[in-house]
Amino acid sequence: MKDAVQLGEDWSLDHDGTGIPARVPGCVHTDLLAADLIPDPFLGTNEHEVEWVGRRSWTYTRPLDATQSAHERADLVFDGIDTAARITLDGQSLARTRNMHRSYRFDVTGRSGELRVEFASAYEEAAAIRELTGERPNVYPAPSQYIRKMACSFGWDWGPTVVTAGLWRPVRIERWSTARLAKVRPLVTVDGTTGRVELRVDLERTERGSGRPLTARASVAGVETHVSVEGDAATLALDVPDVHLWWPRGYGEQPLYDVELTLLDDTGTAELDTWQHRIGFRTVEIDQSADDHGTGFTFVVNGVRVFVRGINWIPDDVLPSRVTPERYRTRLTQAAEANVDLVRIWGGGIYEDDAFYDVCDELGLMVWQDFPFACSAYPEEQPLRGEVEAEARENVVRLMPHPSLVLWNGNNENLWGFREWGWEDELAGNSWGEGYYLGLLPRVVAELDPTRAYTAGSPWSGSWDHHPNDPEHGTFHSWEVWNRLDYTEYRNEVPRFVAEFGWQAPPAVTTLRRTLPGERLAPDSPGMLHHQKAEDGNGKLQRGLERHFAAPEGDFDRWHYLTQVVQARAVATGIEHWRANWPRCAGTVVWQLNDCWPVSSWSAVDGDGRLKPLHHELRRVYADRLLSLQPAVGEPELVLSNLGATPWTTTVTLRLMRADGTMAGQTRLRATAGARQVTRVPVPRSLAPAPDSAKEFLVADADGLRALHFPVRDKEFGYPEPRFTVVTETVGGDPDTVDVVVTAQTLVRDLLLQPDRVAPQARADRGLVTLLPGERARIRLTGARGAGANAVRAALFCVEPA
Structure with a gap:
């Protein structure tokens, strides 16, 4: 052996x-x-x-x-x-x-x-x-x-x-003798309830092992087979009856089957080499058919059309050798806790370690794998071309056993860059990567892993007949909003699939204090500016804040809170709108889940692993059931978005509220959203606040979910001075866990407990919450031994009048 x-x-x-x-x-x-x-x-x-x-x-x-x-x-x-x-x-x-x-x-x-x-x-x-x-x-x-x-x-x-x-x-x-398993390619398919595993095996032999008859034996789920091998290649096929399908999280379970392959000597008894892997049985297609709206891009898993709830992944450390299996599990569990069902591994990073994909297999996180090309024109001459093919061949074979892997993608933004960013003229006919994305890579995938889809790039409209980043065709990257516009502009487009969009916010205060020791924190302090790598990043943060709130001059804590609020609201605005337009829009992949160091960025989890408010907001807007109020011509619309497998029938309470906490009107509506469907209900005209009202807003409540509609921006709204009480309650005698009970006497908008301000390792179970007068919120705080009401109150923030 x-x-x-x-x-x-x-x-x-x-x-x-x-x-x-x-x-x-x-x-x-x-x-x-x-x-x-x-x-x-x-x-x-x-x-x-x-x-x-x-x-x-x-x-x-x-x-x-x-x-x-x-x-x-x-x-x-x-x-x-x-x-x-x-x-x-x-x-x-x-x-x-x-x-x-x-x-x-x-x-x-x-x-x-x-x-x-x-x-x-x-x-x-x-x-x-x-x-x-x-x-x-x-x-x-x-x-x-x-x-x-x-x-x-x-x-x-x-x-x-x-x-x-x-x-x-x-x-x-x-060390080995006679022969070894040089390459094993498992082609896993399913037809009805019967799964099929074809193991394509390549051997390497020693000189003395050359020409000797060997035996390859394979098993999965109690099914066994063997073949005699006289050359350097063999195929073993196993048909597995009554298999249980692997599903993305939220759609079913993730059963995994152990495949074992053993290479035996010419006696059929002595083991020379073994290969083991876990597989899952599922079908995945990308429906890119044309329709009245353009060209779609819809994931179809086991015959079920999926609205993708995705997140982009970058290397979790700029020193990638430090990323352990335990760290992968922690970060990907954070994704799953935010109701994410797809992780896109971005093309400026790496093919991750097998431990990454193992966790995704277990958690039901679909993986969209970019080949490592990003934001550049890549020469296609030698020696690079040979290296590109060698790495692609190796990594396609290495990763193809994983059922979580659902899509190969040729590059990040390079097709867009060629057409949009002046590359075409600058290149003057020189190679730039098109031969990789439209030639070499799809050929490699078709040869080695024909069970999976390939797309040439992200964004990509499917052909040069359309602009590569045409929102009506294929995948779309939405960056004009963050770069130049207000986040409400997300509502102006319905792309077919949003593969990148996002909004920045700084990391947690404790992360900043550790990272910038001795520095007096300010948006433009030296360390803060150094840990802001985006072009005019702080300017865009400030403009995004000032469009909605009065600028908090000289108050870093207030600036920090408001920029995190804007990030959460921005991403939620986009997802609520695009979910409301399912199935025309078939998914969103937020930029980004994680950071590779402590930095102001688009992440939901900061460089020290602390959750931003965005993480909690993703959990809300990526839940199976989402209630939202969408601005429309005339009155707002109530939208019930149901990604669950059963119909959602509920009673919605609609209230027209005044800023002083009194109610101006109320009604109850019975509504049903079918399984994986969207229902739109016009808000009764009598309950719709005037488009320019600074004193009225709309509240919708159903099954513990809440949606809000304020007709004007926060700095124009007549918020009262927020008043609320705070009580802490120990949970089950555990001094590390307390419930923070907040009771509102007035309207309290976007209340946020920043747990790291109470204790560095503390964690809260919810993010932004809006309370009406008399309402109570319970926030569970873990890892904050001995936290009292005064410390907790100092860590609470909410929107204040301009």
Whole structure:
């Protein structure tokens, strides 16, 4: 049987002629941090202090002995090398690498000596390739298009410039005899209640194993089969009766089946190699048929049309070797708790570790996987073209067992960039990636993983017959609103599928205090500005705030609260509107779930893992049942959006309220939204506030859900001075858990408890809540041992009169 020995220890990193201990997986930055040789690049403006690390060469060494073994063959396997490296053993060259997204295997049988991995600066490698291919345009002043490396290492509009190098995934010695399983491709399909698994197997043989008859044996769910293998390839097919389908969360369960494949010697008894994976049976199609509104883009899972409740994912750390399976589970569980059912892995990052997809399989989170191309024109000449094909082939095969993986996507915004951003003239006929997105990559997917859909890019209208970012055709990125307009402008379009949109807000106050030690926090303080990477990011934050609220001059806490309110409202406004237009609009993928460091950004979870109010708002607007009030010509409309599998019949209480808390009118409406359907109900004219009223607003309540309609913006509305009482109650004798009970004496709009202000690790179970006079809200606070009413009250914010 093949055996493997991990090579995580005994590495040394050369630092100016002195060896320092190194850990694998890891990178230069993590080793220098552990040796206290560089400051934490996440703190203050230390990013500038570590810039030199990415601009010089580095060498890792360790002893290696592959001479003693009962096996015929010893392979040195690197699961990930970041990025341009020369590898030698005992002074003899093994290979040169130039791709972070690939693994590498070298025959080192009978060899020993010093193993050296010499890394060139990624900047130097990119410059050398640029000399070969010529210049190509890029949205950012970085050379990411010339090197197969995580593009956001070079900085992004939410990320620092921390250009890594190192052995970022495990290294091991594998010893084996006769033959090994070199590649296993499981093609998983389902017809009715019968699942089919076809295992396409490629073998590698030793010289003595060449031509020997072997046996491959496979099993799944009690079904077994075996084949005799005389060459280097075989196919095993298993038909599994009465399978249970894998569903996205909210649509059903996520049953997973263990597939086991064993390679046996010519006696049929001795095991040479094994392969195990969990699979799920489901069908996924993307309906891109034309209709009266243009060209659709609707996910159809097991025959059910799905309104996608998605979130975009970026690398969870700019030093990706630090992201553990436990961290993946924490972050993806946060997505699931927000009622997310799809995670898009964005093209400026990486193909994530298998642990990421394992969690998605378990939680029912569909995965939309970008190939790693983003916001740049990519040369198609060698050596890049060969690297692109090699990485695509490897990662398609690696990831295809996962039932959560539902879509391959060629790139992020490059087709749009070619047509919209002046690239076409600048390129003057030079290659820019189109051959990858419309040629190479779809061919690779069709050959290796024909059970899954492929789309050329995001955004993409389906062909060059339409603008790549045409809202009426295919996928659409909505960034004009954040960049230039008020968030209410989301209501002016009904795209077929919104693959990116979002609004910024700063991270939690405790995150900022940790990140900016000793700094007096202000929107324009040095550290705050350094941790705002978007072009005119603070200006856009301020303009978004001032369109709705009076600017809180000199009051950082108030500014912080209001920008978080605006972020939550902005995203909710878009999703409520687009859900109201299902099935014409078939999904939203919010930018973004997470951060790779502490920063003001579009995230719902900040760089320290704390939830922004947006996270709670996503849980509301992504729930199966959503109640909203949508502005319309004439009177507002009440919208019941039901993504559940059963009809939703309810009684809605509609109230016309005055700012002083008195009621001007009320009615009850009986309404039904069918399974996965939307129902619109006109608001009775007698209850509709005047379009310019600063004293009246509309409230709809049903089944514990609430929708609000204020006819004017907050700074124009006649809010009373908010008055409310606060009481804390210990829960079940647990000093770490308290209920915060807030009772309103007046209208209290968008009440928010910021839990980290009570205790750094505290967490609240709800975000923004609006109370009418006499109403009570109960907020559960965990991780806040001994929190009293005074500390809690200091952490409560709400909208105040202008």
